[in-house]
Amino acid sequence: MNRREFGSVLAGGLVSSSFARHRWLPARGQPPRVNGDRLNAHLTAISRFGANPQGGVTRLAYSDADKLGRDFVLGLMREARLEPSIDLAGNIVARRSGSDASLRPLLFGSHIDSVPEGGNYDGNVGSLAAIEVARTLAEQGITTRHPIQVVVWQNEEGGLYGSRAVSGQLTGNELTNVSRSGKTIADGIVFLGGDPTRIAEARRRKGEIAGYLELHIEQGGTLEREKLDIGIVEGIVGIKQWEVTVSGFANHAGTTPMDQRHDALLAAAKFVEAVNRIVRSVPGRQVGTVGRIQAYPGAPNVIPGQVVCTLELRDLDDAKIVTLYGRIETEARRIGEENGTSFAFKSLHENVSAPSDPRVRTLIAEASRELGLTTKVMPSGAGHDAQAMAQLGPMGMIFIPSIGGISHSPRELSRPADITNGANVLLATLLRMDEARFT
Amino acid sequence: MNRREFGSVLAGGLVSSSFARHRWLPARGQPPRVNGDRLNAHLTAISRFGANPQGGVTRLAYSDADKLGRDFVLGLMREARLEPSIDLAGNIVARRSGSDASLRPLLFGSHIDSVPEGGNYDGNVGSLAAIEVARTLAEQGITTRHPIQVVVWQNEEGGLYGSRAVSGQLTGNELTNVSRSGKTIADGIVFLGGDPTRIAEARRRKGEIAGYLELHIEQGGTLEREKLDIGIVEGIVGIKQWEVTVSGFANHAGTTPMDQRHDALLAAAKFVEAVNRIVRSVPGRQVGTVGRIQAYPGAPNVIPGQVVCTLELRDLDDAKIVTLYGRIETEARRIGEENGTSFAFKSLHENVSAPSDPRVRTLIAEASRELGLTTKVMPSGAGHDAQAMAQLGPMGMIFIPSIGGISHSPRELSRPADITNGANVLLATLLRMDEARFT
Numbered sequence: 001m002n003r004r005e006f007g008s009v010l011a012g013g014l015v016s017s018s019f020a021r022h023r024w025l026p027a028r029g030q031p032p033r034v035n036g037d038r039l040n041a042h043l044t045a046i047s048r049f050g051a052n053p054q055g056g057v058t059r060l061a062y063s064d065a066d067k068l069g070r071d072f073v074l075g076l077m078r079e080a081r082l083e084p085s086i087d088l089a090g091n092i093v094a095r096r097s098g099s100d101a102s103l104r105p106l107l108f109g110s111h112i113d114s115v116p117e118g119g120n121y122d123g124n125v126g127s128l129a130a131i132e133v134a135r136t137l138a139e140q141g142i143t144t145r146h147p148i149q150v151v152v153w154q155n156e157e158g159g160l161y162g163s164r165a166v167s168g169q170l171t172g173n174e175l176t177n178v179s180r181s182g183k184t185i186a187d188g189i190v191f192l193g194g195d196p197t198r199i200a201e202a203r204r205r206k207g208e209i210a211g212y213l214e215l216h217i218e219q220g221g222t223l224e225r226e227k228l229d230i231g232i233v234e235g236i237v238g239i240k241q242w243e244v245t246v247s248g249f250a251n252h253a254g255t256t257p258m259d260q261r262h263d264a265l266l267a268a269a270k271f272v273e274a275v276n277r278i279v280r281s282v283p284g285r286q287v288g289t290v291g292r293i294q295a296y297p298g299a300p301n302v303i304p305g306q307v308v309c310t311l312e313l314r315d316l317d318d319a320k321i322v323t324l325y326g327r328i329e330t331e332a333r334r335i336g337e338e339n340g341t342s343f344a345f346k347s348l349h350e351n352v353s354a355p356s357d358p359r360v361r362t363l364i365a366e367a368s369r370e371l372g373l374t375t376k377v378m379p380s381g382a383g384h385d386a387q388a389m390a391q392l393g394p395m396g397m398i399f400i401p402s403i404g405g406i407s408h409s410p411r412e413l414s415r416p417a418d419i420t421n422g423a424n425v426l427l428a429t430l431l432r433m434d435e436a437r438f439t
Numbered sequence: 440m441n442r443r444e445f446g447s448v449l450a451g452g453l454v455s456s457s458f459a460r461h462r463w464l465p466a467r468g469q470p471p472r473v474n475g476d477r478l479n480a481h482l483t484a485i486s487r488f489g490a491n492p493q494g495g496v497t498r499l500a501y502s503d504a505d506k507l508g509r510d511f512v513l514g515l516m517r518e519a520r521l522e523p524s525i526d527l528a529g530n531i532v533a534r535r536s537g538s539d540a541s542l543r544p545l546l547f548g549s550h551i552d553s554v555p556e557g558g559n560y561d562g563n564v565g566s567l568a569a570i571e572v573a574r575t576l577a578e579q580g581i582t583t584r585h586p587i588q589v590v591v592w593q594n595e596e597g598g599l600y601g602s603r604a605v606s607g608q609l610t611g612n613e614l615t616n617v618s619r620s621g622k623t624i625a626d627g628i629v630f631l632g633g634d635p636t637r638i639a640e641a642r643r644r645k646g647e648i649a650g651y652l653e654l655h656i657e658q659g660g661t662l663e664r665e666k667l668d669i670g671i672v673e674g675i676v677g678i679k680q681w682e683v684t685v686s687g688f689a690n691h692a693g694t695t696p697m698d699q700r701h702d703a704l705l706a707a708a709k710f711v712e713a714v715n716r717i718v719r720s721v722p723g724r725q726v727g728t729v730g731r732i733q734a735y736p737g738a739p740n741v742i743p744g745q746v747v748c749t750l751e752l753r754d755l756d757d758a759k760i761v762t763l764y765g766r767i768e769t770e771a772r773r774i775g776e777e778n779g780t781s782f783a784f785k786s787l788h789e790n791v792s793a794p795s796d797p798r799v800r801t802l803i804a805e806a807s808r809e810l811g812l813t814t815k816v817m818p819s820g821a822g823h824d825a826q827a828m829a830q831l832g833p834m835g836m837i838f839i840p841s842i843g844g845i846s847h848s849p850r851e852l853s854r855p856a857d858i859t860n861g862a863n864v865l866l867a868t869l870l871r872m873d874e875a876r877f878t
Binding site for chain 2: 265301
């Protein structure tokens with residue numbers, strides 16, 4: 001197909017509402033569609049790498065299962081007539097040329113590593129759909145203007161290591177962190193075919209990409225509950241995590257009267273309740289969680305003298321996180337005064353929020369509408385490689401429903417039809433970005 | 440001294456209020472007293488076995504430090520002209536003959552094993568004071584009517600193993616339990632010189648002992664706070680322990696809205712508060728503690744799907760424990776209904792309460808008054824070997840103050856003068872029991 005037949009239909013964010021004039025329309029006037037059956041078959045096929053007896057997978061980054069899954073992905077990429085390679089950070093990057101040498105590449109992809117006892121959809125859907133999109137382009141003889149790159153990021157679940165290396169957010173001392181596979185990040189990168197000593201060369205600069213798209217399962221229950229097809233991600237929430245230490249005084253649980261205790265766990269319990277109450281006290285979709293807790297010395301017959309727990313707050317608005325944290329800290333101080341205990345907060349981890357590009361959101365909405373799919377604009381409460389890519393260029397994310405909102409579990413499930421829909425929205429959005437000479 | 444000069448002054452619980460007529464009064468009319476300086480020097484000496492750099496001791500039962508401490512004790516017993524031996528359960532039992540062959544032995548003693556990073560007083564005070572009492576009798580040429588036995592029980596801290604073997608409460612399958620030293624109970628008993636294959640022969644029957652006395656530090660702050668010298672233990676509280684499992688649903692902390700969560704830790708936090716509130720809602724000295732807690736999977740970014748914690752209730756009145764537990768269980772069910780979680784309780788451990796003998800309490804009060812010491816009748820919130828001995832005969836316990844109520848800690852401390860007072864009350868009470876031909 002000659003691209004001159006079809007001019008750009010998008011200027012300054014204005015998007016065509018008709019497929020009719022698009023340059024990549026095949027002869028019979030139908031926009032291209034992915035092969036949904038093939039995509040779902042590939043998803044079934046990849047689930048054997050690290051399969052758990054009870055269902056789901058444990059495909060920890062840098063494990064043998066991860067390596068085998070990546071080899072499978074490399075094979076699919078070659079079948080899709082892509083040219084895959086491993087970058088210095090260990091990511092798989094598969095290239096396809098575009099027709100306009102002046103344009104930066106459009107990237108799309110996801111990851112295939114999993115949490116321990118994870119599911120078959122988190123990451124896999126986006127990775128295999130990206131390959132399916134590229135294969136569809138190849139099969140239908142569509143040459144994009146932008147070069148395209150299908151990316152499968154390494155070690156997303158451990159902390160977006162592959163994508164953060166590329167966005168320049170990975171610090172050198174993180175390379176010695178030990179991943180859940182038991183390997184250090186550096187050893188893991190070597191294992192995957194990268195070179196941690198040259199990892200800085202994997203970095204790309206702001207503006208080096210024309211855009212980034214990622215399809216992913218929602219990992220929440222909103223779309224399914226509201227019977228919607230597609231989530232248009234307005235941004236990935238900011239995350240702040242703290243380690244909270246409650247200090248009281250350990251004493252004999254038999255001999256210390258109730259009114260003489262400095263019970264760190266009683267104070268921590270009031271703290272857990274306060275976090276829930278404060279986070280829910282203001283309107284919005286912010287969440288707050290205490291996910292880990294341990295009491296010391298930790299015997300049934302000893303009043304806990306110390307409790308260490310975590311606090312995590314997430315919201316699209318980083319300032320709201322700061323406000324909520326301030327209220328929680330004040331309340332913790334008050335709780336401590338009640339029984340002579342004290343609270344100390346240590347920052348563990350911080351991710352600033354990453355808004356998606358409004359133009360991309362419009363194109364996703366447009367593509368969904370053309371496909372007859374219902375949509376909802378929503379935040380991503382989970383972190384994704386897309387948030388690292390948002391540092392480099394315009395980013396968009398497409399969600400499909402997760403049954404029951406279950407994720408990071410063998411019970412994670414997305415319907416084949418939703419997966420096909422998601423892949424078609426990915427394809428259609430990509431073509432719209434390309435059409436618009438997106439930068 | 441001829442015992443015929445002094446008749447029994449105690450009949451049917453009536454106790455003489457004067458020392459003047461006691462048969463064991465030395466020529467000059469002064470009741471015998473222990474050598475307090477020597478006793479406190481021995482306490483300092485034993486503290487080197489298992490001494491921690493930061494103070495206190497780690498003298499775990501069946502450890503080398505325990506063995507060395509016991510060898511030290513054996514030496515002190517021989518200096519006190521006792522005849523020590525190791526019984527089949529690994530306890531040290533040191534005998535001294537009495538003059539009346541028709542009387543059963545009076546036992547007194549304690550233990551010398553410690554918790555990890557414990558103090559220098561828990562157990563040691565009672566053990567070394569018992570030896571000092573026996574030495575005082577020998578030095579002052581006092582022959583009791585009852586045979587006496589100074590006992591140093593093995594592995595009190597691990598669960599009253601030595602005394603429960605003797606009272607017949609130890610079950611055979613407990614011998615395979617692994618103690619904190621790393622040895623099984625059976626291997627530990629062999630290590631100490633006992634014979635676990637013949638442990639049943641260490642058992643004594645109800646009525647085989649004339650009585651049991653134990654001096655111990657209070658391990659609570661009541662005596663010190665109220666500036667009292669001696670605690671007269673009215674009984675050792677009953678203890679019930681449960682493992683509590685809260686089941687919710689683990690989910691992604693970023694993607695699961697606050698109102699869609701089945702957070703097991705939020706429910707457990709409300710449970711911890713409820714235990715405290717319910718236990719304090721009725722008058723009395725009952726205590727309730729949640730000492731151990733763990734959330735699963737236990738990651739900062741995962742809503743806990745399960746929490747396992749402990750519940751412990753103690754009171755002198757076993758029926759009150761049952762009542763409080765019923766209220767706690769009902770409240771737990773209500774808490775679970777609030778957020779779709781459920782509570783399951785599994786009994787971990789149960790000790791029925793062990794009242795002391797009222798006649799012995801009267802004699803302790805009498806002895807204390809004669810020594811010019813103030814007293815308070817109080818429960819023992821802690822478990823002691825005395826509770827096992829209460830199964831075999833009349834039991835009495837004497838408490839001395841613990842500074843700040845601190846115990847099971849290197850900061851555990853009792854004043855030398857209080858230790859000497861306690862040993863003198865032990866001696867005087869023993870002589871009164873002997874005088875009364877106690878059975």
